[in-house]
Amino acid sequence: xxxxxxxxxxxxxxxxxxxxxxKGVYMQIPxxxxxxxIGPSGCGKSTVLRALNRMNDLIPGCSLKGRVVFxxxxxxxxxxxxxxxxxRIGMVFQKPNPFPKSIYENIAFGARINGYKGDMDxxxxxxxxxxxxWDECKDKxxxxxxxxxxxxxxxxxxxxxxxxxxEVILMDEPCSALDPISTLKIEETxxxxxxxxxxxxxxxxxxxxxRVADNTAFFNAEAVEGGTGKVGYLVELNSTxxxxxxxxxxxxxxxxxxxFG
Amino acid sequence: MANPAPxxxxxxxxxxxxxxxxxxxxxxxRNQLNLLLTGIAxxxxxxxxxxxxxxxxxxxxxxxxxxxxxxxxxLPPAPGLSGGGIGNAIFGTIVVTxxxxxxxVPIGVGGGVFLCEYSRNGWFAQFVRFGxxxxxxxxxxxxxxxxxxxxxxxxxxxxxxYSALAGGIxxxxxxxxxxxKTTDEGLxxxxxxxxxxxxxxxxxxxxxxxxxxxxxxxxxxxTGIVLAVARAAGETAPLIFxxxxxxxWPDGLFSPIASMSVLIYxxxxxxxxxxxxxxxxxxxxxxxxxxxxxxxSRWITRMAKT
Amino acid sequence: MPTDxxxxxxxxxxxxxxxxxxxxxxxxxxxxxxxALASAVAFVLIGIFLTVFVEAREAIxxxxxxxxxxxxxxxxxETFGAWVAIxxxxxxxxxxxxxxxxxxxxxxxxxxxxxxxxxxxETIGLMVELLAALPSVVLGLWAIFVLEPAIRxxxxxxxxxxxxxxxxxxxxQGPGMAPAILILVVMVMPIITSxxxxxLNQVxxxxxxxxxxxxxxxxxxIFSVILPAAVSAIVGGVxxxxxxxxxxxxxxxxxxxxSLNFSLSLLAPGNTIASLLANQFGEADGIQISALxxxxxxxxxxxxxxxxxxxxxxxxxxxxx
Numbered sequence: 001x002x003x004x005x006x007x008x009x010x011x012x013x014x015x016x017x018x019x020x021x022x023k024g025v026y027m028q029i030p031x032x033x034x035x036x037x038i039g040p041s042g043c044g045k046s047t048v049l050r051a052l053n054r055m056n057d058l059i060p061g062c063s064l065k066g067r068v069v070f071x072x073x074x075x076x077x078x079x080x081x082x083x084x085x086x087x088r089i090g091m092v093f094q095k096p097n098p099f100p101k102s103i104y105e106n107i108a109f110g111a112r113i114n115g116y117k118g119d120m121d122x123x124x125x126x127x128x129x130x131x132x133x134w135d136e137c138k139d140k141x142x143x144x145x146x147x148x149x150x151x152x153x154x155x156x157x158x159x160x161x162x163x164x165x166x167e168v169i170l171m172d173e174p175c176s177a178l179d180p181i182s183t184l185k186i187e188e189t190x191x192x193x194x195x196x197x198x199x200x201x202x203x204x205x206x207x208x209x210x211r212v213a214d215n216t217a218f219f220n221a222e223a224v225e226g227g228t229g230k231v232g233y234l235v236e237l238n239s240t241x242x243x244x245x246x247x248x249x250x251x252x253x254x255x256x257x258x259x260f261g
Numbered sequence: 262m263a264n265p266a267p268x269x270x271x272x273x274x275x276x277x278x279x280x281x282x283x284x285x286x287x288x289x290x291r292n293q294l295n296l297l298l299t300g301i302a303x304x305x306x307x308x309x310x311x312x313x314x315x316x317x318x319x320x321x322x323x324x325x326x327x328x329x330x331x332x333x334x335x336l337p338p339a340p341g342l343s344g345g346g347i348g349n350a351i352f353g354t355i356v357v358t359x360x361x362x363x364x365x366v367p368i369g370v371g372g373g374v375f376l377c378e379y380s381r382n383g384w385f386a387q388f389v390r391f392g393x394x395x396x397x398x399x400x401x402x403x404x405x406x407x408x409x410x411x412x413x414x415x416x417x418x419x420x421x422x423y424s425a426l427a428g429g430i431x432x433x434x435x436x437x438x439x440x441x442k443t444t445d446e447g448l449x450x451x452x453x454x455x456x457x458x459x460x461x462x463x464x465x466x467x468x469x470x471x472x473x474x475x476x477x478x479x480x481x482x483x484t485g486i487v488l489a490v491a492r493a494a495g496e497t498a499p500l501i502f503x504x505x506x507x508x509x510w511p512d513g514l515f516s517p518i519a520s521m522s523v524l525i526y527x528x529x530x531x532x533x534x535x536x537x538x539x540x541x542x543x544x545x546x547x548x549x550x551x552x553x554x555x556x557x558s559r560w561i562t563r564m565a566k567t
Numbered sequence: 568m569p570t571d572x573x574x575x576x577x578x579x580x581x582x583x584x585x586x587x588x589x590x591x592x593x594x595x596x597x598x599x600x601x602x603a604l605a606s607a608v609a610f611v612l613i614g615i616f617l618t619v620f621v622e623a624r625e626a627i628x629x630x631x632x633x634x635x636x637x638x639x640x641x642x643x644x645e646t647f648g649a650w651v652a653i654x655x656x657x658x659x660x661x662x663x664x665x666x667x668x669x670x671x672x673x674x675x676x677x678x679x680x681x682x683x684x685x686x687x688x689e690t691i692g693l694m695v696e697l698l699a700a701l702p703s704v705v706l707g708l709w710a711i712f713v714l715e716p717a718i719r720x721x722x723x724x725x726x727x728x729x730x731x732x733x734x735x736x737x738x739x740q741g742p743g744m745a746p747a748i749l750i751l752v753v754m755v756m757p758i759i760t761s762x763x764x765x766x767l768n769q770v771x772x773x774x775x776x777x778x779x780x781x782x783x784x785x786x787x788x789i790f791s792v793i794l795p796a797a798v799s800a801i802v803g804g805v806x807x808x809x810x811x812x813x814x815x816x817x818x819x820x821x822x823x824x825x826s827l828n829f830s831l832s833l834l835a836p837g838n839t840i841a842s843l844l845a846n847q848f849g850e851a852d853g854i855q856i857s858a859l860x861x862x863x864x865x866x867x868x869x870x871x872x873x874x875x876x877x878x879x880x881x882x883x884x885x886x887x888x
Contacts, residue, residue, distance in 0.1 A: 053780070055776060055779070055780065058681065058772075058775065058776060058779060060681065060685060070283075071283065073283050073284075075283070077284075079284045079285055080283045080284055080285065081283065081284065081285035081286065081292075083291075083782055083783070083784050084281055084282070084283045084284075084285075084782075085283060086779060086780060086781070086782040087278075087280075087781075087782030088280070088283075088782075090780065090781065090782075091776075091780040093773055093776055093777065093780070095773050097771070097773035097774055097776065097777040098777070099774065099777060099778070099791075099792050100774075100792075100795060100796050101795075109781070109791060110781030110782070111278075113781060113782055113783050113787060114278045114279060114781070114782055115278055115279030116278055117278075157777070160777075160781060161780070161781070164278065164781055164782065165278055291784050291787070292784070294784075294786065295784050295785055295786050298786045299682060299785070299786070301673060302673045302674070302676050302677040302682065303677060303682075305669065305670045305673030305674050305677065306673070306674040306677040306678065306691055308670055309670055309671070309674040309691075309695055309698075309756055309757075309760060310691055310694045310695065310698070312698060312753045313694050313695075313697055313698040313701075315709070315713070316698075316701060316705065316706065316709045316753075319709055319712075319713050320705065320709070323712075367604070368604045368607050369604075371600060371601045371603075371604030371605070372601065372604040372605035372606075372607060372608060373605075374601045375598075375601035375602050375604065375605040376605060378601075379598055379601060379602070385605075386605075388609070389605050389606070389608050389609060391878070392608045392609050392612045393608050394874065394878060395612060395871060395874055395875070396608055396611060396612050396615075398807070398810045398811075398814075398870050398871070398873075398874035399612075399615060399814070399867065399870065400813070400814025400815070400816065400841055400866060400867075400870055401814070401816060402814070402816040402841045402844050402845055402863075403615060403619070403814070403863055403866065403867055404615070406618075406619070406844060406848060406859075406860070406863055407614065407615045407618050407619065409848070410618040410619075410622055410860075411614065411618060434611055434615075437607070437608065437611065438608070441605075441608060465590055465591075465593070465594050466594050466597070466598070467590075467593050467594045467597040470597070488700075491700060492700070494702075495700075495701075495702025495703070495704070495705070496702070496703075497702070497703065497704040497816075497817045498703075498816040498817055498841070498845060501845060501848075501849065502848055502849060522702060522704045522817075525704045525705065525707075525708055526704050526707070526817060526821065529704075529707065529708045529711055529712075529821060530711075530821065537712070540708055541708065541712075544702075544704075544705045544708055547702060547705065548701065548702070548705060551700055551701070551702065552697060552700065555696070555697060555700050
């Protein structure tokens with residue numbers, strides 16, 4: 001990995017109340033590529049992802065130790081405004097969550113929030129096209145976003161995220177609630193998107209990681225002495241090819257070859 | 262080891278968006294607006310809880326100061342005189358509320374069982390649910406004049422007009438919708454699998470409802486009933502034309518009876534200081550009973566959870 | 568159990584393999600019983616309407632619709648017009664809502680949107696619920712002896728400053744429309760707060776995350792996503808509390824002054840249908856009873872319309888997530 005680093009995590013540990021979810025993560029997320037987080041459930045991959053744009057702030061009792069550096073600043077510096085962070089690091093969630101507004105407004109809302117000064121109609125069309133959902137939506141832009149199918153809703157949410165032109169897009173298992181055809185379309189969308197954005201995606205589907213990701217990070221969880229549950233940690237981060245063909249850790253080898261998890 | 266992100270890489274169209282440093286900027290309009298609105302919400306919340314403290318404070322100070330054994334056991338004095346208590350009103354409130362509970366709980370629980378167990382979505386159930394919501398919205402004074410017209414004016418009970426029984430019936434009209442609704446909703450929370458399990462071993466519908474479903478919904482139903490009883494105990498409007506008032510100890514269920522709420526109403530508007538003080542004392546007793554019942558219902562819910 | 572277990576012989580332990588007629592009878596009987604109990608609601612409701620309507624017929628025949636628009640209520644001369652009470656009912660309840668809705672919804676937002684620690688939120692929620700549990704007559708007592716004397720200087724100031732408008736043209740002298748409105752605020756605000764709180768709590772977490780995810784501020788998310796998603800339930804709750812305010816009797820009767828004369832001034836004594844009933848029903852006879860029943864019928868229709876509208880709004884406007 002000799003690319004420029006987009007975000008770097010330095011000894012990050014995240015707890016919910018007294019329960020430690022993830023411990024001691026060091027990681028550098030390369031710029032302009034797709035990085036996938038894989039691992040068994042409960043390994044904290046979604047927790048780490050949400051830490052990247054301070055989404056965990058919305059969960060009561062969630063706290064983070066360590067540094068998450070983006071654009072030369074620690075995102076958890078007390079002077080940092082989480083709203084600014086989220087404007088530059090967008091997010092697509094596991095469950096499609098369009099706003100109860102029209103399709104057009106779903107896109108325009110975020111852009112307006114971000115002080116967009118250009119032509120709104122054009123932005124809406126461009127975002128929907130980039131998210132590969134324009135053809136299905138172009139005749140019903142005034143209809144509610146909730147009237148779309150699940151896969152279309154998710155692509156609408158991707159369009160909503162890219163409309164604000166973030167520098168990074170975080171995707172938390174974006175296809176877990178979708179059928180295979182919608183999944184395929186969203187993966188195609190990701191291939192398009194990585195030309196202009198850094199993408200971090202959490203997936204429980206290893207084939208998906210192989211298909212879309214340039215780099216893959218494998219997380220695992222282990223019980224610790226005196227702890228109440230399993231604590232997640234990063235096993236290794238490398239190019240997807242290396243992770244799946246010649247990982248440096250035995251546990252990675254076991255996981256990707258389907259021997260556990 | 263942090264590689265600072267290279268500034269040279271440009272993003273499409275970012276110049277069309279507001280891009281600011283990551284640091285919090287208190288001078289931004291949106292942040293100032295946020296602060297202002299949070300302040301307003303905090304102010305509103307403090308205004309919202311203020312009346313509780315003021316009312317409770319006055320009731321405790323003005324009513325609690327008169328609290329004594331005599332207050333709880335003696336009859337109220339004649340207008341203008343002092344001494345005595347509100348014993349008959351406390352007793353009367355208990356009697357009237359008890360009558361209302363004995364009428365409203367069997368009817369309400371039975372009706373709720375029908376709605377949830379026998380006809381979840383039939384047209385009749387829909388109609389009863391609608392009617393129940395309408396009945397819940399009927400002003401309490403109207404329930405009073407309804408029972409006045411039905412029971413008091415017609416003197417159906419042994420040629421007696423105003424009576425404790427009439428007051429209890431009027432209160433039961435107000436309790437009924439709450440009891441039906443909490444029963445219906447409480448039973449809905451019972452998982453369907455529990456009913457299937459009972460049917461699966463061959464239990465009849467009656468046995469399933471009485472032995473499985475109703476006991477499983479005991480907590481929400483009893484909580485709702487406690488709250489409905491507490492509300493009924495404080496009601497005044499349905500009683501002023503039905504139970505009326507009496508300065509004496511009750512003389513059976515078929516004659517007028519005193520109650521704390523009507524005593525407060527009558528004594529509050531009297532020009533005598535001692536009667537006003539008794540109104541505060543009755544408020545103290547009534548509020549302690551009602552808030553006690555409310556906390557009891559919370560306790561039931563909490564005990565059921567653990 | 569309907570059958571005698573002693574009938575069981577060792578060879579045939581399960582005596583109930585074939586259901587005995589008594590058990591079937593019990594089952595049907597129980598169903599019919601609950602059906603009858605459920606019907607009680609319908610009977611009571613129809614009974615209320617019929618009683619009030621039948622008793623009001625004489626007054627309806629005699630005064631017709633002019634009853635609604637005339638303000639002369641004179642039992643001595645047997646002329647009755649309910650305009651003062653109808654006007655008072657509408658003005659007191661609507662103005663109470665104007666004050667209570669922002670307070671209630673604002674409080675609900677404050678205790679749902681992660682602004683303060685959970686314990687503080689729950690304490691405020693509990694206090695609001697306890698406020699709702701206080702009996703109306705106790706609030707009336709408090710209004711007479713504490714609230715009204717306390718706000719009189721403020722009302723005097725209003726009269727001083729705004730006395731040139733008809734709404735503040737009289738000198739406040741104790742009971743009146745203004746303190747009645749304030750006590751109604753105290754009574755309906757907890758209802759609005761609880762319903763709004765439930766409505767806001769039901770807005771899915773995903774929707775909140777979506778709003779914050781595109782970079783809205785807290786109040787941006789509240790106004791543009793969270794409140795719109797909860798609006799139908801909140802409006803329904805507001806309508807419900809409007810019905811409550813219109814029918815509220817004791818506290819209002821004790822502090823509104825029960826005047827039979829029409830006045831636009833909020834500082835003057837007024838009347839509502841409910842307090843008219845509470846005040847006069849006990850001593851009324853003849854045509855006056857019928858006139859009071861006519862007024863009661865109007866109050867019933869008003870609250871009925873408002874309550875049905877509340878239910879309709881909740882059903883019709885509720886959004887799918």
